[in-house]
Amino acid sequence: MSHTLEATNAPGAARPGKPKQHRKRPTVARRRNLIGWSFVAPFGVVFVALLILPLAYAFWLSLQTETLAQGNTFTWFDNYVRAFSDPLFLEGARFVVLFSIVVIPVQMLVSLIAALIIDSLTTRLARISRVLIFIPYAVPVVIGALMWGFLYSPSFGPGAEIFGLFGLVAPNLLSPDGIFFGLINIVSWQWAGYYMIIIYSALQGIDPALYEAAKLDGASKLQIALRIKVPMVASSLVLILVFALIHTLQFFTEPHILKSIASGAIDASFTPNIYAYNLAFSYTQFNYASAISFALGIIVFIGSYIFLVSTRKRSGL
Amino acid sequence: MATTLVPSTPKAGRAAAASGPRREVGERRPLFRSIVLIGMCFYFLVPLWWLIVASTKTVNGLFNGSAGSLWFDKNIDLFGNLAQLFNQSGGIYLQWLGNSFLYALTGGVGATVLAVLAGYGFAKYAFRGRNVSFALLLGSVMVPVTALVLPTFVLFSAIGLNNTIWAVILPSLLSPFGVYLMRVYAQDAVPDELIEAARIDGAGDAKIFFSIALPLLRPAIATVLLLSIVATWNNYFLPLAVLSDPKLFPVTVGLGQWLQLSAAAGGGQQLWNLIVIGALVSVIPLILAFVFLQRYWQGGLSLGSLK
Numbered sequence: 001m002s003h004t005l006e007a008t009n010a011p012g013a014a015r016p017g018k019p020k021q022h023r024k025r026p027t028v029a030r031r032r033n034l035i036g037w038s039f040v041a042p043f044g045v046v047f048v049a050l051l052i053l054p055l056a057y058a059f060w061l062s063l064q065t066e067t068l069a070q071g072n073t074f075t076w077f078d079n080y081v082r083a084f085s086d087p088l089f090l091e092g093a094r095f096v097v098l099f100s101i102v103v104i105p106v107q108m109l110v111s112l113i114a115a116l117i118i119d120s121l122t123t124r125l126a127r128i129s130r131v132l133i134f135i136p137y138a139v140p141v142v143i144g145a146l147m148w149g150f151l152y153s154p155s156f157g158p159g160a161e162i163f164g165l166f167g168l169v170a171p172n173l174l175s176p177d178g179i180f181f182g183l184i185n186i187v188s189w190q191w192a193g194y195y196m197i198i199i200y201s202a203l204q205g206i207d208p209a210l211y212e213a214a215k216l217d218g219a220s221k222l223q224i225a226l227r228i229k230v231p232m233v234a235s236s237l238v239l240i241l242v243f244a245l246i247h248t249l250q251f252f253t254e255p256h257i258l259k260s261i262a263s264g265a266i267d268a269s270f271t272p273n274i275y276a277y278n279l280a281f282s283y284t285q286f287n288y289a290s291a292i293s294f295a296l297g298i299i300v301f302i303g304s305y306i307f308l309v310s311t312r313k314r315s316g317l
Numbered sequence: 318m319a320t321t322l323v324p325s326t327p328k329a330g331r332a333a334a335a336s337g338p339r340r341e342v343g344e345r346r347p348l349f350r351s352i353v354l355i356g357m358c359f360y361f362l363v364p365l366w367w368l369i370v371a372s373t374k375t376v377n378g379l380f381n382g383s384a385g386s387l388w389f390d391k392n393i394d395l396f397g398n399l400a401q402l403f404n405q406s407g408g409i410y411l412q413w414l415g416n417s418f419l420y421a422l423t424g425g426v427g428a429t430v431l432a433v434l435a436g437y438g439f440a441k442y443a444f445r446g447r448n449v450s451f452a453l454l455l456g457s458v459m460v461p462v463t464a465l466v467l468p469t470f471v472l473f474s475a476i477g478l479n480n481t482i483w484a485v486i487l488p489s490l491l492s493p494f495g496v497y498l499m500r501v502y503a504q505d506a507v508p509d510e511l512i513e514a515a516r517i518d519g520a521g522d523a524k525i526f527f528s529i530a531l532p533l534l535r536p537a538i539a540t541v542l543l544l545s546i547v548a549t550w551n552n553y554f555l556p557l558a559v560l561s562d563p564k565l566f567p568v569t570v571g572l573g574q575w576l577q578l579s580a581a582a583g584g585g586q587q588l589w590n591l592i593v594i595g596a597l598v599s600v601i602p603l604i605l606a607f608v609f610l611q612r613y614w615q616g617g618l619s620l621g622s623l624k
Contacts, residue, residue: 033445035522039438040450043431043496050491051457051465057475058468114357117350125351131608132358135365138603140551142569143596146576147364150371150593151386156379158367158386193361242459250463253553257573260580276467277558289467297464304459 055294062291072287079291088269089292096271099183100248107188107244108237111195115233116225118196119203130200134193141190145257148186149174153261174262179255182262186254191247195240202233238311242304249300252277272296363387365600372398372597376590398594405591412564413571414599417550419482420567424489425546432492432541436499437530441507451500457493463554470558484559485567489549495541502537503530539613550603568599 065075083089114133118126136144151157152173159170173182206229214224230237252273259266268282269275272292280289370389371379375397378390402410438444439451469488473479478487507530515525531538553569560566563574572595579588607614 032442036438036442036444036447039442039526040435040444043435044450046431046487046490047454047457047493050469050488051460051493054465054468054472055460057472061471110357113353117354121347121350121354123347123351125354129354129358131611133361135604135607136361138547138607139365139600140553140569140603142551142553142573143600144364146572146592146596147368151364151367156371156386156589161385189361189364246459246461250461252463256553256557257576260577263580273463273554277554280467280470281558286471290471293464293467297460300461300464301456301459305456308459 058290058294061287062294064287066287079288083292083295092269092272092275096249096251103184103187104244107192110192114196115199134197136190137194141253142257144190145186145254149258149261152182176265179265183254198236199233202236206232246304368597372594376587379589398590402591402594413566413568417567420485421546421550423486424549427490428492428545429542432495432499435496437503439500440503454493466554466558479559480561485556492545499537506533543614
């Protein structure tokens, strides 16, 4: 960590001619300190003003409750107690956890398969599909949700025609029963390409001599993929897992967009974030909304931090 | 595939691999993989294909088209739709597009400048408190952006910043992940020996940064710029929360509002064709940017995981 610039001071410290060095060193060190800080300071200001300050203010608000008689009064952790016994909040939290458990493996599997295939082929098809599969990342989440919403829609979409060919009735992915799968598809479509690129770049970094050695030992292509390539990119898989988790627990945009066309399937407390948004903007309960927003952020933060620390060696973060 | 011909010498092994039967197996498998790949491309492109087809249809064509939803109608009305899009509500769509560009460019460039400075400072200066502040920064990578939206909103309403462009631009300047990427990259890309040599030659810290470090950091700068521009361009929750004047909306929020209007029962306006053409127009700039700037992002996006 600290081998960068101390190294220049070290010889001076080791030398016996002390008095002069002693007087000079602090000023050099202080100058470096100052310059180091001035590089970091602009970001530091933004960090404090737009991360620490809003969080602190929201926390302060979340400790109060607005009453008609007295305005805001300090009620300490009442809002948090209320949140964790609020069936609407708990139901939304249950949904995002369940959703993460299903969608993250799906996304990782799709992106891993795509990356392994593209890595193993050197054809033009592989080069083109690398870009094509990535393109959904360049499409705003709002538009992604919108397009799939249209495709799902019984009155716009091709579902009825395609399933009709086989004499089947198309599942309605905008219905209360179907929306879970509808959302899984949207989220996987949007992010798999981005994750594919991350895994693909990691695959490209592996020394091909390893494959040669394995081939000489009689390993098949599949064995090479599963026993060498996958373990070698484990660190990117961990990183993807963490990002996907942070992303999915905060689920907001896709259901918020689909809400207007999936009438009845998505309610005002569908996910914790949607609940907090509606509490704040439809019911103007800012204190309670702050508590939910804050609680959610803290849970995600602690969860992913523990996860990263426990897999520290692999993730490299 | 499990024919384990353990070769005595590498040469013999290679010869065996290239001989008849094995080779045939090797040829067939790329075909299978290519088919899987084509299937994947098809899946990832279907919604965009639909978007292109649908943008040529009238409202009526969208509902009762002659050729189904994945093929063009008899009646192609792309230019009619475009004209209607740019004239709707006094050309508000162009305003939204302009806002998106403004927010994405100022937010993206600002975030990148801050990230380059801070990342370089963290990587190359052992200032007091560096480790503590970097740990704090790493922790904040884990704070989801959307968790900050409501807190930012309540803070901004306390100081009267809501419903101004700053309410969108200022939060976009915050990119802890960008700083992290930049530090990881700068650590190796800018050798300490080079800095020391320049220092001995009498170069000041500012000169070293601008004429030595910056050129070396170019790939990472491109990546962070791209990531933060995309993040701001795609942002929905933040502008939705802090803006109420439709003239300040970015495209994402504007289209979301049209969708709500159209879906509202009864008295709703039927803007379906405008939503479709509006969505198409708004995704074109970024897709083009990604296709043409391939060599800048392909290596860069993986910076965070390669270490």
